[in-house]
Amino acid sequence: MFFSVLFPPSNKGNIVNLSITRPEPTMLYPFSRQYPFDEVGTQIVQALEERNWEIPGIIVEFRAYGSGEALYRYITKISGKDFTLEFGRAQGVHRHDNNIAAISRVAYPKRDISVYEDESGPTFAEYIGDNWEADREQFLRYGRKFDSKDDMYVSFRATPRHNTRRSPNLAERNGGFRRYKTDDVYNDATVWLIENVLRVIEAQPTVQPDYSRFNVADIPLPSNLSPLYTFGGYGDAVRIRQGQTDRTELYGRDRYALKPSYRWVTLSSHDEENPITEAAYDGYVWCAFGEVTSESTFEEMDIPGYPRWNEKFIYRVTLNRANNVYVGDQGAFEQRQNELFASAKAAGRDRLTDAEMNEMYVARGHMFVPITEYDGSFTNPVVLVGRELGFDEVELVSTAKKGWEKKAWEELG
Numbered sequence: 198m199f200f201s202v203l204f205p206p207s208n209k210g211n212i213v214n215l216s217i218t219r220p221e222p223t224m225l226y227p228f229s230r231q232y233p234f235d236e237v238g239t240q241i242v243q244a245l246e247e248r249n250w251e252i253p254g255i256i257v258e259f260r261a262y263g264s265g266e267a268l269y270r271y272i273t274k275i276s277g278k279d280f281t282l283e284f285g286r287a288q289g290v291h292r293h294d295n296n297i298a299a300i301s302r303v304a305y306p307k308r309d310i311s312v313y314e315d316e317s318g319p320t321f322a323e324y325i326g327d328n329w330e331a332d333r334e335q336f337l338r339y340g341r342k343f344d345s346k347d348d349m350y351v352s353f354r355a356t357p358r359h360n361t362r363r364s365p366n367l368a369e370r371n372g373g374f375r376r377y378k379t380d381d382v383y384n385d386a387t388v389w390l391i392e393n394v395l396r397v398i399e400a401q402p403t404v405q406p407d408y409s410r411f412n413v414a415d416i417p418l419p420s421n422l423s424p425l426y427t428f429g430g431y432g433d434a435v436r437i438r439q440g441q442t443d444r445t446e447l448y449g450r451d452r453y454a455l456k457p458s459y460r461w462v463t464l465s466s467h468d469e470e471n472p473i474t475e476a477a478y479d480g481y482v483w484c485a486f487g488e489v490t491s492e493s494t495f496e497e498m499d500i501p502g503y504p505r506w507n508e509k510f511i512y513r514v515t516l517n518r519a520n521n522v523y524v525g526d527q528g529a530f531e532q533r534q535n536e537l538f539a540s541a542k543a544a545g546r547d548r549l550t551d552a553e554m555n556e557m558y559v560a561r562g563h564m565f566v567p568i569t570e571y572d573g574s575f576t577n578p579v580v581l582v583g584r585e586l587g588f589d590e591v592e593l594v595s596t597a598k599k600g601w602e603k604k605a606w607e608e609l610g
Contacts, residue, residue, distance in 0.1 A: 265452035309340030528576030
């Protein structure tokens with residue numbers, strides 16, 4: 198019996214599809230004291246919240262992560278003209294999940310420091326160019342990654358530890374002679390943040406925080422939306438059936454039906470002249486237009502461009518909102534692929550170059566629109582859901598008609 202523990206006989210066939218109020222992410226705050234500037238990082242975040250995160254000249258960016266009903270929100274970046282603070286370092290566990298709200302990077306005039314929870318590193322770079330005003334924005338944004346020229350910055354490595362957790366010194370890479378004491382680098386950053394960020398924030402009047410900024414209204418779906426289906430694996434089937442029967446038997450982080458996986462375009466895809474929209478680089482639940490029934494076979498169903506591997510369970514998808522839902526055209530990818538292969542064959546080649554592969558993904562990346570703007574003109578459309586699907590948005594309809602999948606289907610009832 199495949200699911201005898203998760204699905205007792207008394208519950209089989211008693212599936213109730215009820216939508217629930219979607220949980221708000223829990224706000225996480227930096228509390229680590231691993232590095233000297235951690236405390237001022239906490240004070241900066243608290244001071245910003247007391248002023249509704251709105252300070253002239255300072256930009257505050259938030260990020261949410263997690264799954265199911267175990268959702269978290271934290272400040273991922275605070276930036277101004279002369280500094281960037283990034284957060285993302287683990288500082289313990291919250292409800293079985295990593296709490297990643299601690300400072301991970303400090304960049305301020307001519308210095309860039311990245312730190313890690315395991316004390317590896319730090320990664321440290323110092324600007325040595327001759328035009329700071331011209332290079333300021335890029336250095337503060339990207340640090341040591343913004344330019345590969347040797348005369349723009351020098352990077353440092355941690356020297357070997359001797360019976361200490363933290364490396365005591367930082368030495369210039371590539372045989373250079375510059376050296377710093379690690380704690381001096383940390384303390385310099387701490388003092389700079391106190392004097393140039395914390396004091397600036399504290400000089401502004403406090404106000405009552407408005408948490409409604411995090412509320413996102415549901416976007417209505419197009420009224421003429423066709424039926425959708427997608428694929429899932431064995432583990433998805435187990436979780437969905439349990440969630441639709443009694444969600445309390447699942448951990449909070451498992452209280453979802455399906456979540457995004459494959460990206461629409463690869464991270465390496467790029468178009469210098471006409472940049473691809475950033476959302477195209479995200480992962481999605483890939484869906485196809487079409488109706489499915491219990492008689493539908495896995496072998497006859499297809500999602501254009503989707504590598505389904507062992508995902509042999511078929512789900513009907515009934516979206517309840519258009520938030521983070523897009524439509525892409527796999528046909529653009531296939532058309533450019535055929536053109537490039539024809540050209541390569543004519544040139545006596547049997548494979549494509551990396552640049553040609555990029556062209557295929559660029560073609561796909563540009564054929565990508567919110568579902569509310571889709572006009573039905575794509576030749577091979579794919580519906581891309583960039584959020585978790587709830588238990589009320591999916592229905593297990595069919596699976597492969599042979600092997601263990603058939604046995605599992607019979608067990609589900």
